[in-house]
Amino acid sequence: MSSARLLRWLLLLGALLVPAARAGTRGCDLPPDLVEAGAPLPATLRAVTAGRLRILVVGGVSVLGAGTSGPEAAWPARLRALLAARRPGVEFEVTVRARQGLSTAEAGDLLAEEMARTPAQLVLWATGTFSAAKGLEVDDMVEALNERLEQLRAAGTDAVLIEPQFSRFLRANANVEPYLDALRLVAATHQLPLLRRWELMRHWAETEQVDLERTPKAERVAATDRLNECLAQAMAALLRDGAAEARRSR
Amino acid sequence: MRGLIRVGGSVGAGRDLRVDFFRGLALWFIFIDHVPGNRLGELTLRNIAFCDATEAFVLLAGYAAGLAYGAALDRRGWPFAAASLLRRAGTLYVAHIFLFVVFAAQVGYSASILDSPAYLDELHLDPFREQPYDALLQALLLRYQPAFLDILPLYIALLVLLVPALPLLRRPPLLLGASALLYAAARLLDLNLPNWLDGGWFFNPFAWQLLFVTGAALGYVPRPRGGPPGPAPAVPLRPGLVLGCVILLLLGAAVMLVAERAPDWLALLPEDVAVLLTTFDKSALHPLRLASILALAYLLGHAVPRGAGWLRSQPAAPFVLMGQHGLPVFCTGIFLSFLGRLALEQSDRGPMQVVVNLGGWAALVAVGLVAAWYRQRDRGEAAPAPAPLSAGLPPVTPSSTTPA
Structure with a gap:
């Protein structure tokens, strides 16, 4: 058993033994296999070592923090805060380029435009929800992703893909699975980390930790804040794992 | 239950229960x-x-169409066969519109019980709520096909496409050649029927017709002059072909399992090959998807003999019954899937999973049973004396999936 696996096992055991502690802390329950990077993030590691990391977040309404108490509660802002708290010597800049109802191709254009203006070392790309909801062609999404990810790699930029948000309503009323499968395949093909947001949110909903669709309206904003906090923690964990992998393979 | 299974005509080799079983599955x-x-x-x-299962369904639907409308063509000529095909397409159209109404009600209900979180509000998931009249019109024109309501429109389009091609059933090379040409055009030129919201149909009928027509060519029983019809022409057993099919299917299984369970392993592939894997589209029936279902059908067709005993066994009976009454079972299945989705939206834990799956399966079998029982009674009363059989009459076995 490798030391990492042993550690993970011990953590899991710990989580099982002290379930009561969770409610009080601000930590979120992050199943290790859902925040595994699975691929190195060399450009991110270099930038952090050099003391300055610029992150570009691209996506739809979910990255804009819809339903939260304010822009500071959206997960990209929370991610920046978490990273800054963990690495005080490093300057983290997070730029969000998002719009409601953005197809993957349009998001790709937005991404290229922003990268041409101010290059980032790390791109976080949330996509697929709009395509699934509207039933847009899966191949179009894959083509747009393949093209843009190829360009990012050529430019030496790291990229992380982000799955759509889990929702029972969306699952029941849109055919989401083909889009999820395609995202998983694209991430694996390009050797990119994929934040398993769908699976994470499903896990949180099933274990009744954060479940927006079952939260009364009065508590909805607080729950959305909590969700964004947990997503930020998940992304931070995934980035740490990716940087560690890059360090190992150096 | 087994008593309700039709084993086929009095002439020729009888009904191929393998087709019924796999269609049921x-x-x-x-x-x-x-x-x-x-x-x-x-x-x-x-x-x-x-x-x-969509590929399997379309291939077997083609088989049933080739068998039934091929026989109608030979016995009563093209105009009659064409009219029956169109009548069938009409029935499917009405069924589709009914299911669309059920869908609209389900989404509406689903949305009304959901006290919608912000990000869902902004998705505008439900065009029916925003533009009801337009959505209705587009649905009638088959240009609006909501999620999970895209197989019946495909089936309708395939039946209509078969109308002009029916006479070519007697000349399989010409039929398959023309069909392959249309398939190539659909893939290379992006030829598709239009979709209201974006792009084309989820299942491009101009591409999928190749699979349907292949099934029709396999199902058609040529009627030689004079004598009884011979068995359906099948692709003979050849070791090289078997090996090729086995390799293709193993490759498919390996890729799907690796992509799902251990995507990291894809790193071992050359990047070009890996990128290729992401482009296996279902919409225009990627050649590998087509080859896979044909390989599977070929291997199963030879591995399971026509008269295999287990096809007549009690455990196989529910599936054979479902397969023999494909249309009502299919439509009920789509209808039940709406209820299943609503149920799992409420709870997707173990007990509800059992309820949805056991209930769904039992309901589908029940629909097959009732359809078979009704048909048996109907026939029994309508035809007290067996009609005189003229020599060489093909074994027409109309059912609720094939025309009466």
Whole structure:
């Protein structure tokens, strides 16, 4: 058993033994296999070592923090805060380029435009929800992703893909699975980390930790804040794992 | 239950129960795959092959169409066969519109009980609520096909496309050649029927017709002058072909399992090959999907003999019955999948999974049973004396999936 696996096992055991502690802390329950990077993030590691990391977040309404108490509660802002708290010597800049109802191709254009203006070392790309909801062609999404990810790699930029948000309503009323499968395949093909947001949110909903669709309206904003906090923690964990992998393979 | 299974005509080789069984199985898989969140969905064909139950359904629907309308063509000529095909397409159209209404009600209900979180509000998931009249018109024109309501429109288009091609059933090379040409055009020129919201149909009928027509060519029983019809022409057993099919299917299983369970392993592939894997589209029936379902059908066709005893066994009976009454079972399956989705939206834990799957399966079998019982009674009273059989009459076995 490798030391990492042993550690993970011990953590899991710990989580099982002290379930009561969770409610009080601000930590979120992050199943290790859902925040595994699975691929190195060399450009991110270099930038952090050099003391300055610029992150570009691209996506739809979910990255804009819809339903939260304010822009500071959206997960990209929370991610920046978490990273800054963990690495005080490093300057983290997070730029969000998002719009409601953005197809993957349009998001790709937005991404290229922003990268041409101010290059980032790390791109976080949330996509697929709009395509699934509207039933847009899966191949179009894959083509747009393949093209843009190829360009990012050529430019030496790291990229992380982000799955759509889990929702029972969306699952029941849109055919989401083909889009999820395609995202998983694209991430694996390009050797990119994929934040398993769908699976994470499903896990949180099933274990009744954060479940927006079952939260009364009065508590909805607080729950959305909590969700964004947990997503930020998940992304931070995934980035740490990716940087560690890059360090190992150096 | 076995007493209600039709074993086929008095002339010729009788009904091919293999087709019924595998169609029944495909219908059950389609129901399962239409209920996202259903854990059984991890065990259906799509997880271990480049193709899924949709391909199986279309191939076997083509087979049934070739058998039934081919016989109608030979006995009563093209105008009659064409009219029956169109009547069939009309029935399917009405069924589709009914299911569309059910869908609209389900989404509406689903949305009304959901006190919608912000990000869902902004998705505008439901065009029916925003533009009801337009949505209705587009649905009638088959240009608006909501999620999970895209197989019946495909089936309708395939039947209509078969009308002009019917006479070519007697000349399979010409039929398959023309069909392959249309398939190539659909893939290379992006030829598709238009979709209201974006792009084309989810299942491009100009591409999928190749699979349907292949099934029709396999199902058509040529009627030689004078004598009784021979058995359906099949592709003979050839070791090289078997090996090729086995390799293709193993490759499909390996890729699907690796992509699902251990995507990191894809790193071992050359990047070009890996990128190729992401482009296996279902919409225009990627050649590998087509090859996979044909390989599967070829291997199963030879591995399971026509008269295999287990096809007549009690455990196989529910599936054979479902397959023999494909249309009502299919439509009920789609209808039940709406209920299944609503149920799993409320709870997707173990007990509800059992209720949805057991209830769904039992309801589908029940529909097959009732359809078979009704048909048996109907026939029994309508035809007290067997009609005189003229020599060489092909074994027409009309059913609720094939025309009466």
